[in-house]
Amino acid sequence: MLATLIALLTLAQTEYPQSKDLPPANGYSHVVATRPGKMVFISGQVAMNKEGKVIGIGNLKAQTEQAMLNLKAALAAAGADFSHVVKLNWYVKNFKTDQLPIIREVRARYLNKTNPPASTLAGVSELFLADVLIEVEAITVIPEKK
């Protein structure tokens, strides 16, 4: 009985609390709360292939797609997937509001629709290579197996 109660109390590894004081969030969550687990920090991923060559020159959609694919591969290397991602940070060169639908459309195909991670996006003046248009990093928590 006690064991069941404890199990119930510790059930939700990650929660997505809502706040009526905040505006709606489009394709991300305002707040993500997660219990201790194995933290995985993934460096900013860009649209580079395995050979280190930037692909999708001048093409934000292609670059967003490849960056997400690289992020997926990085997650897999750590034994995680997108459901474990709690936080994303986006850095976009030459950011304009009309680029948002492009980014949102691509990321929606990777993220959990009901409970997406927390996310912050900033328009930046430069990224580490002149052809790189977008960079995305992730904080991930893999639940501890009991």
Next chain:
Amino acid sequence: MSQALPPANGYSQFVTAQPGTMVCVSGQISVDQNGQIIGEGDLRTQTEQALLNLKNALAAAGATFDQVVKINWYVKNLQAESLPIIREIRARYYNQQHPPANTLAGVAELYPPEALIEVEAIAVIPNKI
């Protein structure tokens, strides 16, 4: 504190936290519940409202500013004059004895274009023993 580090004005150079519930809050900007920008062209008002939204987001997860370990600021058109304004307002929210670790960067653009400042945070709620 480390003698190898320069003084930190209104924040901590590092913060440690034991495992607990980690709360990640997305970047908050100066909007009302309907998503309307408050304080167009006014950094002071926008900093105030962004921090208020951050406070509400933390509260939704049962967290307070005392539990915030890390804050990131993104400031459009960052000037030297911006800093005293930001510091003054954040001081009213941060725990003064143990302020969070803090990074601030000037950025080219935010969404929506009227947003001058964006602030995100990570908090850790201690495990109840």
